Amino acid sequence: MNEVCFFVRGYNSFMTTLARYNQLKQELHYHLYRYHVLDSPVISDAEYDRLMEELKAIEAEHPDWVTPDSPTQRVGIAVSEKFEKVRHPRPILSLANAFGADDARAWYERIRKLDPRVETAGFVVEPKIDGLSVVLHYQDGVFRQGATRGDGEIGEDITANLRTIRAIPLKIPVTRGPEMPANSQESESARQLALFDASLSPVSASDLPAYLVVRGEVFITNHDFENLNRRLAEAGEKTYLNPRNTAAGSLRQLDPAITASRPLTILVYQVVYAEGGTPPASQWAALQWLRALGFPVTDVARRFDSLEEALAYVQSWEDRRDELGYEADGFVIKLDDLRLAEDLGFVGKDPRGAIAYKFPAREVTTQLLEIEVEVGRTGVLTPRAVLEPVEIGGVIVRNATLHNFDYIAEKDIRIGDRVLVKRAGEVIPYVIGPVVEVRTGAERPFTPPAVCPACGQAVEHFEGEVAWYCVNAACPAQLVRNVEHFVSRGAMDINGLGIRIVEQLVEAGLVRDVADLYFLQKEQLLALEGFAEKKAENLLQAIRASAAQPLHRLITALGIRGVGEVMAADLSRAYPDLEALSRASVAELQQIAGIGPNIAASIADWFSRPANRALLAKLKTAGVWPVASKQSSVTSHQSLSGLTFVVTGTLPTFTREGVKEFIEQHGGKVTDSVSKKTSYLVLGENPGSKLEKAQALGVPILDEQGLRKLAEG
Numbered sequence: 001m002n003e004v005c006f007f008v009r010g011y012n013s014f015m016t017t018l019a020r021y022n023q024l025k026q027e028l029h030y031h032l033y034r035y036h037v038l039d040s041p042v043i044s045d046a047e048y049d050r051l052m053e054e055l056k057a058i059e060a061e062h063p064d065w066v067t068p069d070s071p072t073q074r075v076g077i078a079v080s081e082k083f084e085k086v087r088h089p090r091p092i093l094s095l096a097n098a099f100g101a102d103d104a105r106a107w108y109e110r111i112r113k114l115d116p117r118v119e120t121a122g123f124v125v126e127p128k129i130d131g132l133s134v135v136l137h138y139q140d141g142v143f144r145q146g147a148t149r150g151d152g153e154i155g156e157d158i159t160a161n162l163r164t165i166r167a168i169p170l171k172i173p174v175t176r177g178p179e180m181p182a183n184s185q186e187s188e189s190a191r192q193l194a195l196f197d198a199s200l201s202p203v204s205a206s207d208l209p210a211y212l213v214v215r216g217e218v219f220i221t222n223h224d225f226e227n228l229n230r231r232l233a234e235a236g237e238k239t240y241l242n243p244r245n246t247a248a249g250s251l252r253q254l255d256p257a258i259t260a261s262r263p264l265t266i267l268v269y270q271v272v273y274a275e276g277g278t279p280p281a282s283q284w285a286a287l288q289w290l291r292a293l294g295f296p297v298t299d300v301a302r303r304f305d306s307l308e309e310a311l312a313y314v315q316s317w318e319d320r321r322d323e324l325g326y327e328a329d330g331f332v333i334k335l336d337d338l339r340l341a342e343d344l345g346f347v348g349k350d351p352r353g354a355i356a357y358k359f360p361a362r363e364v365t366t367q368l369l370e371i372e373v374e375v376g377r378t379g380v381l382t383p384r385a386v387l388e389p390v391e392i393g394g395v396i397v398r399n400a401t402l403h404n405f406d407y408i409a410e411k412d413i414r415i416g417d418r419v420l421v422k423r424a425g426e427v428i429p430y431v432i433g434p435v436v437e438v439r440t441g442a443e444r445p446f447t448p449p450a451v452c453p454a455c456g457q458a459v460e461h462f463e464g465e466v467a468w469y470c471v472n473a474a475c476p477a478q479l480v481r482n483v484e485h486f487v488s489r490g491a492m493d494i495n496g497l498g499i500r501i502v503e504q505l506v507e508a509g510l511v512r513d514v515a516d517l518y519f520l521q522k523e524q525l526l527a528l529e530g531f532a533e534k535k536a537e538n539l540l541q542a543i544r545a546s547a548a549q550p551l552h553r554l555i556t557a558l559g560i561r562g563v564g565e566v567m568a569a570d571l572s573r574a575y576p577d578l579e580a581l582s583r584a585s586v587a588e589l590q591q592i593a594g595i596g597p598n599i600a601a602s603i604a605d606w607f608s609r610p611a612n613r614a615l616l617a618k619l620k621t622a623g624v625w626p627v628a629s630k631q632s633s634v635t636s637h638q639s640l641s642g643l644t645f646v647v648t649g650t651l652p653t654f655t656r657e658g659v660k661e662f663i664e665q666h667g668g669k670v671t672d673s674v675s676k677k678t679s680y681l682v683l684g685e686n687p688g689s690k691l692e693k694a695q696a697l698g699v700p701i702l703d704e705q706g707l708r709k710l711a712e713g
């Protein structure tokens, strides 16, 4: 890498080892800052490692030179028994809560009456990070001590643990250090880097208070939390409930080596105390000042002149809080004028000059009353939690998913447990895990059923899968879901045949398999509740029209385990009709790209079952017998490889899973939130806030047709 030549060149003859040592320390601080605070490294990991090795080598030769701010000093020795107490230089206050805009307006009115300056003070709005409040002490710019909030007066000394968090600068201000002599080629890259750095406007060392105490929130990003839990699960170890508990547990470890192994980070938001220097008098300036010193500071904070503007901004985050990438339980609205905020004083531990605008909680605890087992379309048995009804984010939740039987065993979830339940965005509520600390001993472990709860047939398990199945094609519980899938948008797309009508048809005995749909008579429909002439005619017309759907849609509609929209298209290209497909052997099916042994076996198994063969014959009689066209609309080469997509809104023909499968089959990746790394936003009807974000970041936008073109191109 050219840009960094002047950093990594070995120390030359005219430089003393001590000078090189000091320079290395400064450069490593700078690179840690680029990586962990700015998210924008300028050297590769290998180059970083090389600098670190050089530093370690010098320290091994000269142990007396090592200072506490050396980048090698992140992981120290374990605390023996408990943490020492630390008195905070000033009280570490809490915040009063506002639940909604009216609460916030009432707060404003209260403080406006106390001091009319409030009217012109302005507001700073920041995310309220759901982590742990910590207090960091710097003496002459060197990190000396760090503490928990404790009771607000006295906290615990967790310095050794905080040192392991790479986003916490060990030395401030973070600067890039003196440039080394450069040749002409290097000087251009050096110049470019300097230009980039100038935009950071570092505070010069002479402006730095001799003793500075700042406050921030330590947390784990959602992404890092998921990775950590995945790694633990793979290693067969116990997983954590949520990022906040994990961060809290990690900070209170007596052994800093354990803390160092957890992906903790920090955002700093307050100057608590400054001696020998004047910190900014407004919150907005304080944030810029902290950033310029090299502290990680949120880039989501905004300043507004009026409360109403501030509230509108806060509310704009309510539905898109997941885009923050970490858990935030609300936003903090702070008076920008810190002198005024100070003068207003506090009530108990809550300063009058700020308020926490709380978002509805998304995680709550409740009692797990029972575990029921449902039978899905493909016969998968899914455990479902029956909960003591509880409100989560304005909705009463009575049931939550438990994913699968392995999940219940892994998390040791027992009937009667107090469980943590999460409901966020479009995600179905799910049980995160038990709160083991409050077990009474009356909880019962759950045993998965050996037979299908709907039809009584023994359940089966397939090699390499976690799910258990009821493989009885005539299982009544499966029929409704089967028909529902058969008529769905990505399959036969029969308009007007919603779940209610499917249930009616099955209940009345008019539909015993999906082929029965094509033999329905108008009189039969008219006998059902809610059916009049017109509705019956429309439905029959829609069913008839669906008989002309292409082969790949019919294959999708059959609901063969492991065969989605894209694989159905691949199969329809390889076989001219269902007769030919039904004769394909497992070995032959595996010749098709993307079909492995499990899915090949599942396809062959489906066609070998007499009930399914009878179904095919019935479909043929009904005239539902498409023959593959030469050119299928879906291809499966890796044309989207290296591209990342985000989907928003409803697409004309794809379902959510369908479009994901389509993109992945073509080598692309689908993620949930828009970032600079997103290659395309796929836009459907009624898009969410992702559209705005994509537009703001200049992410190109495609509709479904555009996506298909790109994949085929």
Ligand code: IVH
Pocket (backbone or CB within 6 Å): 093, 094, 095, 126, 127, 128, 129, 130, 131, 132, 133, 217, 269, 270, 332, 351, 354, 356
């Ligand atoms: S300001 C006077 N700002 O929320 C200053 N607090 O419920 C009071 N928190 O104990 C705190 N993000 O741990 C402030 N941007 C932020 C915050 C924040 C998270 C936490 C903090 C505090 C708790 C109050």
